[in-house]
Structure formats: structure tokens, C-alpha cells
Amino acid sequence: MTQDEVDVDAVIRARIRGLRQAKGWSLDALAARCHLSPSTLSRIETGARRISIDQLVPIARALDTTLDQLVEPVDDADVVIRPRHDRGHGATIWQLTRDDGPHGLTVAKMRITRLTRPKRLRVHPGHDWFTVLSGTIRLYLGERVVLVATGQAAQFSTMAPHAIVAHEGPAEVLTILDHDGQRAHLDAVDLTPETSPRR
CATH class of the missing domain: 2.60.120.10 (Jelly Rolls)
Incomplete structure (x- = not known):
């Protein structure tokens, strides 16, 4: 894995964890919604397991987001809106x-x-x-x-x-x-x- 792939992977994991926590769901609750085991989901979130596309699609669907939003690159553009x-x-x-x-x-x-x-x-x-x-x-x-x-x-x-x-x-x-x-x-x-x- 290249450094860029590692960085993107970390962003995706953080997004999954953040969206799950924002909904107030436990690992068990999200796992049930995306038909994965809680241990698999835990390893995905912590980086102990590589993320595959066939896992990302049901996770995105369960979190009410899209695959594109989960994997989009971090935007480092200027965030200040100037008049x-x-x-x-x-x-x-x-x-x-x-x-x-x-x-x-x-x-x-x-x-x-x-x-x-x-x-x-x-x-x-x-x-x-x-x-x-x-x-x-x-x-x-x-x-x-x-x-x-x-x-x-x-x-x-x-x-x-x-x-x-x-x-x-x-x-x-x-x-x-x-x-x-x-x-x-x-x-x-x-x-x-x-x-x-x-x-």
C-alpha cells in the first residue's frame, strides 16, 4: 500500500466510525444493518482489516450515505468564505x-x-x-x-x-x-x- 492509499483508508475508517457514532449506534447496531459481523466491522474501523468494496457498499447504505461520499478525498481547499x-x-x-x-x-x-x-x-x-x-x-x-x-x-x-x-x-x-x-x-x-x- 502506498502512503496515499493508507491516508485514504484512514479517512474512510474515521468517516465510518464518525457516522456510526453520530447516529448513536453501537458496532452491533451497524453490523446488523449492513449484514456484517460486529468483529469484522470493528476490525474495519480500527484498521486491523483491509476494507473491500463489497463491504463498503452495504456500510454506506446502512449509514444513509453514498460510496462516493465515503471515499471522496479530503478537500484541503481554503474554507474561509471571503466577501x-x-x-x-x-x-x-x-x-x-x-x-x-x-x-x-x-x-x-x-x-x-x-x-x-x-x-x-x-x-x-x-x-x-x-x-x-x-x-x-x-x-x-x-x-x-x-x-x-x-x-x-x-x-x-x-x-x-x-x-x-x-x-x-x-x-x-x-x-x-x-x-x-x-x-x-x-x-x-x-x-x-x-x-x-x-x-
Whole structure:
């Protein structure tokens, strides 16, 4: 076994043990669910036995996870989410999911400071959804103007010309965007790193 294989093996064992303990299951309880003996499962968790694929599949199923999730490599990417400033639209954005988010959706937190209606409303395929964390949002949907207050949410077709701005002061929203929404609202804007305020 190479060192990389040993490291991956150790991660898989730790994941099995961690998921089992998170469910509050004993070795006997998990063993019964995946049709292995408790001693075999114990040796798998402790490293006294090599893990085979025909054992991993029922273990993953019993733990309500997938084989891919059990064996995926440890991600050593930067875990800190840094704000980006959209200078053109008066917003600071924290993208909370990576580009390959689940089901093609992107989750982002936005702090919106712009108070005036943009000259041009956006149109793109799909739907947008947001909930207001603080403040009040003024949502432009074609000719309509809808106020969405703290604790309220909005969902709408983005084929309607639309824009969101703050109403009477900064507001923060949590938004879910589909692929088209991400391209229109995150990828196509002037995002630059947030700088520290001058002293």
C-alpha cells in the first residue's frame, strides 16, 4: 500500500466510525444493518482489516450515505468564505456554495446598499429565491414594486424584468440561484475583493 492509499483508508475508517457514532449506534447496531459481523466491522474501523468494496457498499447504505461520499478525498481547499464587492450594483456578496453546488444551485448571502432603481432591469431564464435576513428589500418585477421585509421571502420567474435594491437603508438577503441566476447575478458583475476600511 502506498502512503496515499493508507491516508485514504484512514479517512474512510474515521468517516465510518464518525457516522456510526453520530447516529448513536453501537458496532452491533451497524453490523446488523449492513449484514456484517460486529468483529469484522470493528476490525474495519480500527484498521486491523483491509476494507473491500463489497463491504463498503452495504456500510454506506446502512449509514444513509453514498460510496462516493465515503471515499471522496479530503478537500484541503481554503474554507474561509471571503466577501466580494459588486461595485456596479452596490452589494457585498458571500458565495456560500462552491461552483459545483448541489443540484446546480448556488447559495449566497448579499448585503445590499443600493437604494435607487437601476436604469435597466435584468431578464434571464429560470427562477430566483431570496429571504430577507435584515432590513427591507424593494423588489422590482416589471412595473410592479414589492417590499419584502425581514423574515419574509420572495420567489419569482426571472423572465420578468427584475432588480432588488435596499429600501431606506442597507439590507441583507440569503439567496438561492439556479445556473442562469448565478451567471446573471454573480458571474457577470464586477466582483472585487472586499478591502479593509481605511483608518
